[in-house]
Amino acid sequence: MRIGITCYPTYGGSGIVATELGLELATRGHEIHFITYANPIRLDPGIPRIFYHEVEVSNYPLFQYPPYCLALASRMAEVAENENLDLLHVHYAIPHSISAMLAQQMMAPKRRLPFITTLHGTDITLVGVDRSYFPITKFSIEKSDGITSISQDLRRNTYETFGVPNEIRVIHNFVNIDIYKPAAERANSEKRLMHISNFRPVKRVVDCIRILAQVVKQTPAHLYMVGDGPDRPVAHRLAKELEVERHVTFMGKQDHVERIFPQMHVLLMPSEMESFGLGALEGMACGVVPVATRVGGVPELVTHGVDGFLEPVGDITAQAARVIELFTNDDLYQKMAAAARRTAVERFATSLIIPQYEEYYREVMSVV
Numbered sequence: 001m002r003i004g005i006t007c008y009p010t011y012g013g014s015g016i017v018a019t020e021l022g023l024e025l026a027t028r029g030h031e032i033h034f035i036t037y038a039n040p041i042r043l044d045p046g047i048p049r050i051f052y053h054e055v056e057v058s059n060y061p062l063f064q065y066p067p068y069c070l071a072l073a074s075r076m077a078e079v080a081e082n083e084n085l086d087l088l089h090v091h092y093a094i095p096h097s098i099s100a101m102l103a104q105q106m107m108a109p110k111r112r113l114p115f116i117t118t119l120h121g122t123d124i125t126l127v128g129v130d131r132s133y134f135p136i137t138k139f140s141i142e143k144s145d146g147i148t149s150i151s152q153d154l155r156r157n158t159y160e161t162f163g164v165p166n167e168i169r170v171i172h173n174f175v176n177i178d179i180y181k182p183a184a185e186r187a188n189s190e191k192r193l194m195h196i197s198n199f200r201p202v203k204r205v206v207d208c209i210r211i212l213a214q215v216v217k218q219t220p221a222h223l224y225m226v227g228d229g230p231d232r233p234v235a236h237r238l239a240k241e242l243e244v245e246r247h248v249t250f251m252g253k254q255d256h257v258e259r260i261f262p263q264m265h266v267l268l269m270p271s272e273m274e275s276f277g278l279g280a281l282e283g284m285a286c287g288v289v290p291v292a293t294r295v296g297g298v299p300e301l302v303t304h305g306v307d308g309f310l311e312p313v314g315d316i317t318a319q320a321a322r323v324i325e326l327f328t329n330d331d332l333y334q335k336m337a338a339a340a341r342r343t344a345v346e347r348f349a350t351s352l353i354i355p356q357y358e359e360y361y362r363e364v365m366s367v368v
């Protein structure tokens with residue numbers, strides 16, 4: 001198949017899923033055309049069957065807001081025609097599915113160009129419910145030829161919020177278990193906690209600092225904060241205030257997280273809302289045990305007490321107690337780390353999930 005993929009290329013889990021999906025599909029013989037405003041993160045140049053088409057948004061003094069959505073639609077139609085694309089697959093509803101719909105209409109006199117929208121989370125739970133975007137998000141879902149959601153919970157939420165009539169296919173996030181894998185040897189001199197996110201308020205990064213402050217009162221630990229975003233300075237300040245600064249390292253944005261995860265022991269994901277929790281899955285594939293919040297689609301990934309722990313949002317004491325339990329009971333830790341890896345391998349490996357996308361593409365393409 002010849003597939004055009006559009007996503008937010010430099011930021012967030014949806015871009016990572018879209019990029020890794022493109023890479024996996026190319027490995028399986030499909031031709032993948034990324035149509036984005038920047039080269040997607042995690043996409044090294046020169047990979048066979050992967051092409052990148054940049055969307056250029058020219059500015060004009062009249063435009064207070066350059067119309068990216070239109071530039072994207074033009075580019076999608078152009079690439080679809082020149083490269084004879086079978087399908088467009090857009091990640092994150094707004095504005096990508098509206099651009100895809102316009103491209104589809106531009107192509108209509110020549111041939112059918114179906115498009116699939118994958119819902120990732122905040123496109124529904126934050127942006128979609130915002131008053132200014134609600135009607136267009138609903139419309140974009142209704143107009144898509146296919147809709148996938150990354151968890152049952154997000155699917156339920158989408159139906160509840162928008163009351164759309166479409167069938168929504170759940171296709172969970174996935175992980176390449178050959179790239180994300182436990183280290184042959186993990187440094188055991190220091191107990192390592194990790195957090196990875198875009199440091200937005202929904203991630204509750206300051207909770208990580210509060211958890212750490214409780215943990216170090218009981219047992220030695222070091223917290224590695226990976227990523228960047230608006231709440232990073234707040235977390236930094238709190239670390240100083242709570243006098244745990246020397247136990248925290250802010251690592252900033254990292255390109256090769258598959259090299260970092262295997263050196264960690266526990267992943268903190270104290271999110272307010274999480275439609276799935278890709279970071280937790282990547283960690284679990286590396287044998288890192290997640291201590292997360294019981295929200296959204298996270299229980300579809302983490303089985304409490306088996307391959308990770310789930311506690312209420314904002315319950316710092318409960319989350320810290322789980323970390324302490326793991327850091328002071330090595331048998332329990334080893335058992336749960338092995339179970340975490342097993343979950344990634346047996347339920348979320350690319351070999352299990354990518355065929356679900358391929359199957360869905362065929363279904364959507366075959367509709368006449």
Ligand code: GMT
Pocket residue numbers: 011012013014015017092120121122123150173197198202273274275276277278279
């Ligand atoms: O929250 C993020 O990290 C970014 C966000 C996005 O849309 O880019 O992530 C969402 O998509 C990920 C990949 O499908 C999911 O694993 C995350 O759970 C989801 N984030 C939220 O729902 C907050």
